[in-house]
Amino acid sequence: MRSYDSKAHxxxxxxxxxxxxxxxxxxxxxxxxxxxxxxxxxxxxxxxxLVTLKHATTYVREFFEQNPISQLAVMVMHDxxxxxxxxxxxxxxxxxxxxxxxxxxxxxxESPREPKGNxxxxxxxxxxxxxxxxxxxxxxxxxxxxxxxxxxxxPGDIHKTIAACARDRLRVSIIGxxxxxxxxxxICERTNSGSDASYNVALDEPHLRDLLMxxxxxxxxxxxxxxxxxxxxxxxxxxxxxxxxxFPSRTITDAPSLCACHGTLSRGGYTCSxxxxxxxxxxxxxxxxxxxxxxxxxxxxxxxHLFPLRNWIAVTWxxxxxxxxxxxxxxxxxxxxxxxxxxxxxxxGSRRDKGKGREDEVxxxxxxxxEERERDQLSKExxxxxxxxxxxxxxxxxxxxxxxxxxxxxxxxxxxxxxxPAFSTVMEEDGNELANGTANGMNGLNGAS
Amino acid sequence: xxxxxxxxxxxxxxxxxAPPPSLLVIVLDTNPYAWSLLADTLPLxxxxxxxxxxxxxxxxxxxxxxxxxxxxxTHCVQWLYPPPPPPLxxxxxxxxxxxxxxxxxxxxxxxxxxxNKYRPFRLVEQQILSNLRSLLTSSPPSSHTTALxxxxxxxxxxxxxxxxxxxxxxxAPTHTHTTxxxxxxxxxxxxxxxxxxxHDPLSSRIxxxxxxxxxxxxxxxxMNTIFAAxxxxxxxxxxxxxxxxxxxxxxxDATGGVYIAPGLxxxxxxxxxxxxxxxxxxxxxxxLMMGFLPDxxxxxxxxxxxxxxxxxxxxxxxxxxxxxxxxxCSVCLSIFCEPLPDATCLTCGTYLALPANHNVAPAVVPRxxxxxxxxxxxxxxxxxxxxxxxxTPGGGTPMR
Ligand SMILES: [Zn+2]
Ligand SMILES: [Zn+2]
Ligand SMILES: [Zn+2]
Ligand SMILES: [Zn+2]
Ligand SMILES: [Zn+2]
Ligand SMILES: [Zn+2]
Numbered sequence: 012m013r014s015y016d017s018k019a020h021x022x023x024x025x026x027x028x029x030x031x032x033x034x035x036x037x038x039x040x041x042x043x044x045x046x047x048x049x050x051x052x053x054x055x056x057x058x059x060x061l062v063t064l065k066h067a068t069t070y071v072r073e074f075f076e077q078n079p080i081s082q083l084a085v086m087v088m089h090d091x092x093x094x095x096x097x098x099x100x101x102x103x104x105x106x107x108x109x110x111x112x113x114x115x116x117x118x119x120x121e122s123p124r125e126p127k128g129n130x131x132x133x134x135x136x137x138x139x140x141x142x143x144x145x146x147x148x149x150x151x152x153x154x155x156x157x158x159x160x161x162x163x164x165x166p167g168d169i170h171k172t173i174a175a176c177a178r179d180r181l182r183v184s185i186i187g188x189x190x191x192x193x194x195x196x197x198i199c200e201r202t203n204s205g206s207d208a209s210y211n212v213a214l215d216e217p218h219l220r221d222l223l224m225x226x227x228x229x230x231x232x233x234x235x236x237x238x239x240x241x242x243x244x245x246x247x248x249x250x251x252x253x254x255x256x257x258f259p260s261r262t263i264t265d266a267p268s269l270c271a272c273h274g275t276l277s278r279g280g281y282t283c284s285x286x287x288x289x290x291x292x293x294x295x296x297x298x299x300x301x302x303x304x305x306x307x308x309x310x311x312x313x314x315x316h317l318f319p320l321r322n323w324i325a326v327t328w329x330x331x332x333x334x335x336x337x338x339x340x341x342x343x344x345x346x347x348x349x350x351x352x353x354x355x356x357x358x359x360g361s362r363r364d365k366g367k368g369r370e371d372e373v374x375x376x377x378x379x380x381x382e383e384r385e386r387d388q389l390s391k392e393x394x395x396x397x398x399x400x401x402x403x404x405x406x407x408x409x410x411x412x413x414x415x416x417x418x419x420x421x422x423x424x425x426x427x428x429x430x431x432p433a434f435s436t437v438m439e440e441d442g443n444e445l446a447n448g449t450a451n452g453m454n455g456l457n458g459a460s
Numbered sequence: 461x462x463x464x465x466x467x468x469x470x471x472x473x474x475x476x477x478a479p480p481p482s483l484l485v486i487v488l489d490t491n492p493y494a495w496s497l498l499a500d501t502l503p504l505x506x507x508x509x510x511x512x513x514x515x516x517x518x519x520x521x522x523x524x525x526x527x528x529x530x531x532x533x534t535h536c537v538q539w540l541y542p543p544p545p546p547p548l549x550x551x552x553x554x555x556x557x558x559x560x561x562x563x564x565x566x567x568x569x570x571x572x573x574x575x576n577k578y579r580p581f582r583l584v585e586q587q588i589l590s591n592l593r594s595l596l597t598s599s600p601p602s603s604h605t606t607a608l609x610x611x612x613x614x615x616x617x618x619x620x621x622x623x624x625x626x627x628x629x630x631x632a633p634t635h636t637h638t639t640x641x642x643x644x645x646x647x648x649x650x651x652x653x654x655x656x657x658x659h660d661p662l663s664s665r666i667x668x669x670x671x672x673x674x675x676x677x678x679x680x681x682x683m684n685t686i687f688a689a690x691x692x693x694x695x696x697x698x699x700x701x702x703x704x705x706x707x708x709x710x711x712x713d714a715t716g717g718v719y720i721a722p723g724l725x726x727x728x729x730x731x732x733x734x735x736x737x738x739x740x741x742x743x744x745x746x747x748l749m750m751g752f753l754p755d756x757x758x759x760x761x762x763x764x765x766x767x768x769x770x771x772x773x774x775x776x777x778x779x780x781x782x783x784x785x786x787x788x789c790s791v792c793l794s795i796f797c798e799p800l801p802d803a804t805c806l807t808c809g810t811y812l813a814l815p816a817n818h819n820v821a822p823a824v825v826p827r828x829x830x831x832x833x834x835x836x837x838x839x840x841x842x843x844x845x846x847x848x849x850x851x852t853p854g855g856g857t858p859m860r
Binding site: 259281310318340343417428 | 793
């Protein structure tokens with residue numbers, strides 16, 4: 012079975028994601044792969060090049076899983092040049108085909124591309140800048156570079172390019188493979204408000220994968236970015252705007268009809284919510300009326316970032332006795348029986364139990380500062396539970412560790428809260444307040460902005 | 461060690477030959493308001509009787525098959541089977557708790573046991589009927605007129621995730637280990653990979669028997685459960701007997717479940733009139749048996765009845781209204797049904813500029829054509845790949 016350690020670790024890790032803050036959810040990302048001679052090295056098996064291609068493919072899938080309404084472009088640095096292999100678009104298969112055709116070209120007469128020559132960071136940045144230049148101001152502009160080489164062979168002054176990138180509020184992340192380069196650090200610092208946290212060097216293949224996958228999480232919007240006006244354009248996704256979008260429904264007609272996007276005959280499709288033009292796939296812009304059309308499920312996927320589920324706290328024996336819970340409210344598994352006398356007089360409990368019980372009493376006495384209270388809260392959220400119960404403070408339901416992990420990592424819902432009508436009325440009365448034990452998240456969000 | 465291996469492998473041979481057991485979680489919408497509207501044509505007891513036949517059929521297919529039934533009521537979500545937890549002690553004196561809580565719920569066995577009935581069937585039927593009866597008789601008149609579908613789905617998903625975990629004790633530690641050692645975002649990569657490579661020890665699905673409409677108030681939690689189900693490859697089947705819910709259709713579409721609305725088939729229902737629709741709804745057992753009985757393994761080989769037309773509308777955050785054109789905050793993606801009065805997002809508080817021209821779509825810009833047009837004037841391939849350092853971006857693609 013699972014070890015105690017991994018569970019506790021997991022519980023600890025849960026904390027990070029429940030801090031609500033704004034994230035740039037509409038992203039425009041250019042992924043740049045190194046195809047220089049350095050990528051033929053075999054320190055990653057079979058070669059750096061093949062490993063990178065493999066992870067780039069997974070990356071595309073994961074990126075669109077996490078950022079369904081974002082756009083991606085893929086470029087390669089090959090023999091001093093930078094080539095665009097797939098345009099900025101929201102279609103994952105398009106990018107995956109492009110990446111795979113590097114080695115297995117669709118056209119049999121083309122020869123597969125093998126690592127060659129030196130990379131040029133300047134060319135790559137200029138090209139990415141051109142690609143991202145027309146993206147709307149409410150989205151992020153990000154460049155992610157996987158660099159195997161230890162040099163950059165540039166045709167001109169790269170510092171001018173870096174300055175131009177910073178001016179166009181590009182954010183560059185670089186994942187190195189060999190060693191740290193001063194120029195990479197400078198690029199990351201200049202384009203990320205002085206922080207070089209986005210420059211990392213992968214130690215081995217799993218590390219490379221982790222570094223790459225960590226960039227699929229929408230980046231936090233830099234502080235001050237939201238206060239900035241659209242005019243200054245210095246940093247962060249400024250110029251947030253209210254977008255008009257349509258949520259078309261899928262229709263099937265008896266007779267085939269022409270679609271507005273390609274002009275081909277088809278029976279099924281999506282009809283524009285405004286003008287009823289028929290489109291083949293979403294997301295898209297209606298060719299007839301220009302309305303942005305997306306599936307509402309694309310938007311809904313990111314709502315758990317907005318309304319994170321509040322952390323559940325470890326339950327002491329005392330509290331378990333108070334509530335008298337015998338089974339998990341989520342999965343009906345039986346909890347360990349409350350031992351005789353535990354939590355009542357601290358006899359028979361472990362030493363740990365005593366400590367917890369005392370903490371609890373202090374809490375109830377209320378004679379302590381806000382800070383102490385917060386620290387207590389923190390330790391409650393982080394610690395493993397002595398009674399194997401975890402309590403949602405909003406609905407006072409008790410859950411097991413597996414339900415805790417599942418609810419926080421995958422579902423982002425509290426089974427207890429949603430099974431009470433009180434919460435849905437709260438929502439109906441006040442659109443700003445949401446159910447699901449996330450009320451604190453909402454407040455935090457409002458306060459943060 | 462060898463002996464242990466020997467026994468387990470022999471078990472494995474047997475279990476891989478047989479189809480994997482499946483867990484069916486039925487969410488029964490017991491909204492009394494909605495059922496009272498159906499009382500003349502399709503009373504609750506008929507539906508429950510048909511459901512019991514369906515449950516028996518499910519249990520009969522594979523001896524390892526499991527079933528769980530949840531009632532999604534207007535004021536609570538209640539387990540009908542397995543039996544709900546015993547009532548909580550009202551006070552915290554501890555006296556109540558001294559009694560062994562592990563004891564099974566002492567449900568009185570009715571004397572009228574049918575000796576001809578297969579015992580597992582009878583046990584399930586008794587539990588469901590007695591729990592449903594007590595739920596309906598004990599429930600106070602409530603002011604809430606919608607069923608708590610989000611709560612029932614959430615509970616069903618936690619139950620399924622635990623059942624899956626218990627069914628695969630070997631796979632569990634590796635899974636936790638990998639996911640806990642990497643960054644949170646990589647979970648999504650691991651989860652599907654694990655699910656697809658490992659032999660499914662238990663295939664689960666959810667069937668919602670829904671009669672009430674208006675789920676807009678539960679939009680976000682329902683969507684969250686849809687994504688959780690999608691990620692865990694749990695199809696959500698929907699049997700829609702009455703009412704109109706946009707989001708259940710999206711649920712079955714997104715998770716690859718079956719959506720059948722016998723009484724509500726728009727085109728056919730209108731042509732044949734109300735009576736035909738009612739008659740179709742009364743043939744509920746046939747819908748259950750034909751549409752919902754095959755499990756995930758069997759469905760691969762079947763052409764499933766599906767709603768080809770799916771309503772993808774969303775609910776606005778401000779009034780919980782179902783909309784097909786909405787205003788979306790570019791920072792947090794909250795949906796509003798009308799432009800905001802003070803241009804400030806109600807959810808995240810960001811100041812939102814209204815685009816000068818509403819019709820200009822900012823998020824998705826077709827780019828391909830522009831690029832091709834620009835190529836001839838600015839983008840001649842340069843040997844050596846040098847870029848003019850001062851080239852203005854957007855003035856052409858300098859490198860090719
Ligand atoms: Zn088309
Ligand atoms: Zn249109
Ligand atoms: Zn549980
Ligand atoms: Zn709760
Ligand atoms: Zn509204
Ligand atoms: Zn917002």
